Amino acid sequence: MIKNSVSEIFCFRGQQSLRPTRQRLALARLLFLAADTGAQHHRHVTAEQLHSEVLASGVEVSLATVYNCLKQFTAAGLLRESMVVAGKTYYDTNTTDHHHFYLPESDQLVDIDPTKIALVSLPELPPGAEIERVEVVIRLKNKSPKI
Amino acid sequence: MIKNSVSEIFCFRGQQSLRPTRQRLALARLLFLAADTGAQHHRHVTAEQLHSEVLASGVEVSLATVYNCLKQFTAAGLLRESMVVAGKTYYDTNTTDHHHFYLPESDQLVDIDPTKIALVSLPELPPGAEIERVEVVIRLKNKSPKI
DNA sequence: ATACTTGCAAATCGTTTGCAATACC
DNA sequence: GGTATTGCAAACGATTTGCAAGTAT
Numbered sequence: 001m002i003k004n005s006v007s008e009i010f011c012f013r014g015q016q017s018l019r020p021t022r023q024r025l026a027l028a029r030l031l032f033l034a035a036d037t038g039a040q041h042h043r044h045v046t047a048e049q050l051h052s053e054v055l056a057s058g059v060e061v062s063l064a065t066v067y068n069c070l071k072q073f074t075a076a077g078l079l080r081e082s083m084v085v086a087g088k089t090y091y092d093t094n095t096t097d098h099h100h101f102y103l104p105e106s107d108q109l110v111d112i113d114p115t116k117i118a119l120v121s122l123p124e125l126p127p128g129a130e131i132e133r134v135e136v137v138i139r140l141k142n143k144s145p146k147i
Numbered sequence: 148m149i150k151n152s153v154s155e156i157f158c159f160r161g162q163q164s165l166r167p168t169r170q171r172l173a174l175a176r177l178l179f180l181a182a183d184t185g186a187q188h189h190r191h192v193t194a195e196q197l198h199s200e201v202l203a204s205g206v207e208v209s210l211a212t213v214y215n216c217l218k219q220f221t222a223a224g225l226l227r228e229s230m231v232v233a234g235k236t237y238y239d240t241n242t243t244d245h246h247h248f249y250l251p252e253s254d255q256l257v258d259i260d261p262t263k264i265a266l267v268s269l270p271e272l273p274p275g276a277e278i279e280r281v282e283v284v285i286r287l288k289n290k291s292p293k294i
Numbered sequence: 295a296t297a298c299t300t301g302c303a304a305a306t307c308g309t310t311t312g313c314a315a316t317a318c319c
Numbered sequence: 320g321g322t323a324t325t326g327c328a329a330a331c332g333a334t335t336t337g338c339a340a341g342t343a344t
Contacts, residue, residue, distance in 0.1 A: 019318060019323065047309080062326045067309065084282070086230040087308065087333075101272075104279075116270035119283070123263035125248075132251075132286040136266070139279040166343060168299065194334080209301045214334060234308075234333065300341070309331080316325070 018072060026059040027069050031093055032078070042094035044082070044109040050091075082109065084137045099136035105143075112138065165219060173206040174216050178226070178240055189241035191229070191256040197238075229256060229282070246283035252290075259285065 018024060030053050031043055045053075051066045070091050073079045082090045085102055090109050099117055101110040119134065165171060177200050178190055192200075198213045217238050220226045229237045232249055237256050246264055248257040266281065 021317070021324065023325070064310080064327075065325060068325085071310095083232065083234070084230070084284070086236065087234055089308080112270045118267045120265045120267050122285075123259045125287070130288040130290075132288045135284045135286065137282045137284075138270075139282065140272070141277040141279045143277075166298065168343075170300070195332095207301095211302075211335080212300060215300085218335095236334085296344090298341105298343075300339105302338095302340105304336085306335070307333085309333105311328100311330070313327095314325105315327100316323105318323075319321095 018076060022059065023054075023061045023065050024069055024072075026054050026057065026061060027066065028073075028078075030054060030057065031073070031091075042092060042111055044090045044092050044100075046088050046090055082135070084135060085109070097133070100138070102137050102139045104139065104141075112136070165223060169206065170201075170208045170212050171216055171219075173201050173204065173208060174213065175220075175225075177201060177204065178220070178238075189239060189258055191237045191239050191247075193235050193237055232256070244280070247285070249284050249286045251286065251288075259283075 027050065030050065031045070047063065047067045047070055050070070051061065051063045054061045054066070070079065074081055074091065077095060079091045079093060080095045082092055082100065084090075084100070085107075092109070094111060098114050099112045101112060102108070103110060117136065119136070122131075122134075125131070174197060177197065178192070194210065194214045194217055197217070198208065198210045201208045201213070217226065221228055221238065224242060226238045226240060227242045229239050229247065232254070239256070241258060245261050246259045248259060249255070250257060264283065266283070269278075269281075272278070
């Protein structure tokens with residue numbers, strides 16, 4: 001049952017057919033089931049973090065495979081990359097346009113309520129230029145409490 | 148004369164007394180004189196880029212020293228770090244609050260005219276939290292022309 | 295003289311890749 | 320059976336660090 005609902009991710013959400021292997025299922029379970037059950041609690045993980053989680057969940061997956069799967073999930077539109085934090089790539093289960101708090105203490109990204117932030121008067125772009133993405137990061141101070 | 152105006156940077160702008168060594172003077176000359184002469188043409192460089200520049204200018208400086216000096220200049224308030232681009236740290240001679248275009252093709256950061264962008268209705272912060280910095284990056288598409 | 299700086303090389307961190315062994319359809 | 324996927328280990332790029340040698344005050 002759990003296995004089925006995760007498989008659906010590969011069947012319905014993704015474009016590319018990703019074989020539902022043991023490793024990918026385990027990763028998808030952690031990423032998308034946790035996210036789907038909680039009320040829009042989207043996840044923000046690094047490869048290292050996710051690797052620790054799978055191992056903790058009792059499934060053997062190599063770190064290289066976690067990296068590869070995160071990239072494949074991203075290519076399939078299941079995840080979005082965020083690279084706003086020094087030297088790390090975060091993968092976000094929320095693939096819609098939105099912005100983040102960054103909490104340096106816990107090294108965490110937290111979604112900003114999209115209704116609570118807006119950009120006004122976008123600057124004129126150079127002629128012919130197009131926007132790929134607008135990313136806002138509100139970096140909190142170190143002593144800030146956890147959200 | 149040039150040497151003197153660069154030395155002033157160390158005397159007046161910085162808090163910490165940084166010894167005006169041959170290497171630091173060469174780096175400061177590239178970073179701050181170029182920036183000061185052009186009308187607010189602030190610079191955005193990575194350590195590698197700056198290292199190439201010093202070598203090209205005929206001054207032998209090791210890459211490690213460039214890294215170290217960039218960090219020291221930052222600690223002294225002469226530079227600001229920006230980490231919005233995957234796996235690279237850009238150092239910005241504009242230390243005031245401002246935002247950036249990122250041009251993937253040329254791997255460049257470009258200042259956004261501060262009068263042309265604004266955030267409205269900042270989200271409520273978790274109680275006790277304080278903002279360290281707000282960073283907006285407008286990532287342009289790959290095919291976008293140079294600015 | 296002495297404390298600060300440098301440069302090198304090695305170490306580290308996050309990430310990617312080549313390739314042989316393995317799992318899926 | 321044939322192709323996709325995995326895991327390991329090595330390679331990688333960006334950055335940091337330990338330490339001996341050099342330089343500024």
